[in-house]
Amino acid sequence: MSTSPHAHRLRIGRYSESGQIYLLTAVVRNREPVFDNLKNGRLVVDAFKKAQQEQFANSLAWVVMPDHFHWLIELQNTNLSTLMARTKSRTTVALNRSLQREGSLWQHGYHDRAIRKEEDLQSVARYIVANPLRAGLVKRVADYPLWDAVWL
Numbered sequence: 001m002s003t004s005p006h007a008h009r010l011r012i013g014r015y016s017e018s019g020q021i022y023l024l025t026a027v028v029r030n031r032e033p034v035f036d037n038l039k040n041g042r043l044v045v046d047a048f049k050k051a052q053q054e055q056f057a058n059s060l061a062w063v064v065m066p067d068h069f070h071w072l073i074e075l076q077n078t079n080l081s082t083l084m085a086r087t088k089s090r091t092t093v094a095l096n097r098s099l100q101r102e103g104s105l106w107q108h109g110y111h112d113r114a115i116r117k118e119e120d121l122q123s124v125a126r127y128i129v130a131n132p133l134r135a136g137l138v139k140r141v142a143d144y145p146l147w148d149a150v151w152l
Contacts, residue, residue: 019030021060021115023124024071024080026088027107034105039093041146043069044069047090056083061125061149065135070128072121072149082111125149 028034035041041064048071051057057073075083092105115124132144140145 004010014144015114016075016081017114018075018077021072021074021121022080023113023115024073025129026085027068029104029107031067032110034095034099035064035069035146036066038145040098043094043098044087044091045089045146045148046094047062050090051083051087056086059148059150060121061128062145063129063131063144064145065131066137070131072115072125072128080112122151125151 009111035044044064045062048057048059048062051073052059055076056073056078057075059071059073061072063070071087073083086105088110095105096102115121127140129147129149132138132147135143138144
């Protein structure tokens with residue numbers, strides 16, 4: 001297990017505010033591309049939908065890349081740590097069951113960035129969903145199956 005010696009710093013100063021919009025990123029351990037197919041990627045999408053059904057987060061935009069995800073949310077009725085712990089746990093259990101594997105799926109921690117009120121949310125969402133283009137996975141965003149945004 002290669003945990004960054006600075007991973008604990010991800011939690012320092014972390015503050016969760018209901019109604020605040022956050023960009024969240026989580027990375028698969030060892031950057032293993034486990035979400036490089038639609039079936040596995042949909043497990044993450046299902047976890048996003050479950051969080052919305054439970055009224056923990058209002059999903060505004062997201063993309064599931066082969067080895068990580070970006071998720072733009074409006075936080076509701078929980079804190080970031082609980083939201084991410086549940087999301088990562090759900091996807092780990094589902095993927096392990098699907099692939100008949102055991103063990104951890106995600107790197108420890110996650111990255112979060114609170115979106116300032118003056119930022120253009122649609123621009124942030126466009127940047128998120130364009131990740132597959134910048135990574136060279138597709139020629140057009142529409143050709144990548146694992147993304148969505150409420151503005152479409």
